[in-house]
Amino acid sequence: MSFGSPQNPYGQPQNPQQGYGYPQQPGQPGYGYPQAPGVPPQGGVPPQGYGYPPQGYQQGYGAQPPYANWGWRFLGTLVDFLVFCVPYILVAIGAAQDVPALAIVGYLVVVGLAIWQLIMEGRTGQTIGKKAVGIRLVKEATGQPLGVGMAFVRRIAHFLDSLACYIGWLWPAWDAKKQTFADKVCSSIVIRSN
Structure with missing residues (x-):
């Protein structure tokens, strides 16, 4: 039967393994037949969606970067602390010199910086301190x-x-995944990013 024959009004091949004129790779299902969920296609990285796990370092699709040890985490927190010291100095000077406008500006900078750091950590996994020392906060699963x-x-x-x-706060010093209690609750890890 041919594609345009009256017995096949839809123009599709009768043999589903035949495909639409494209050669079929050995061991792969025919055109239009999805592969079993969770089984990566042969010869490559699994596509996003369609029942495949997300691409990441889990389940053998890529190498996981090393965990950030306690020292790197401490250095990142120290840098973030020093960044916040600058606007706090404005607040202290404004309060000591009886200049409320300077203290208010300092408080606004602290609040704005805290919100910006939170947004950046959520979107990129890095605060200013984490970026400076080369670590990143990510989901453990993906x-x-x-x-x-x-x-x-x-x-x-x-x-x-x-x-x-x-x-x-000291738990990452001896934990296998270098996690704090908050990381364990939120299923997050801190990894080296470079």
């Missing part, structure tokens, strides 16, 4: 940034790190 909402939840979850004599 290796992608957390998103602004989840980065905010992680910041709130840091109260867990302060419980029991601040042991959660």
Whole structure:
């Protein structure tokens, strides 16, 4: 039967393994027949969507960067602290010199900087300090940034790190995945980005 014959009014081949004139690769299903979900196609990286896991470093599709150790995390936090010291100095000078406008400007800069840092951490995985030392906050399952909402939840979850004599802040020093308690709750990790 040919494609234009009256017995085949839709112009499709009767043999689904035949395809539409394209040669079929051995071991692959015919045209129009999806492969089983979760099974990567032969000879390449699985496409996004259609039942395949997202591309990332999990499930063997790429190499996971090394975890950022406690020292790198501490340096990133120290740089972020120093960045916030500048507007706090404006607040202190404004309060000491009885210049309320300078103190108000300092407070506004602190709030704006905190919001901007949160947005950048959610979208790119890096604050100013994390970028300076070459580390990145990502989802453990996908290796992608957390998103602004989840980065905010992680910041709130840091109260867990302060419980029991601040042991959660030191936990990355000996944890296998170098996670704080907040990272464990939010399923996030901090990795070396360069």
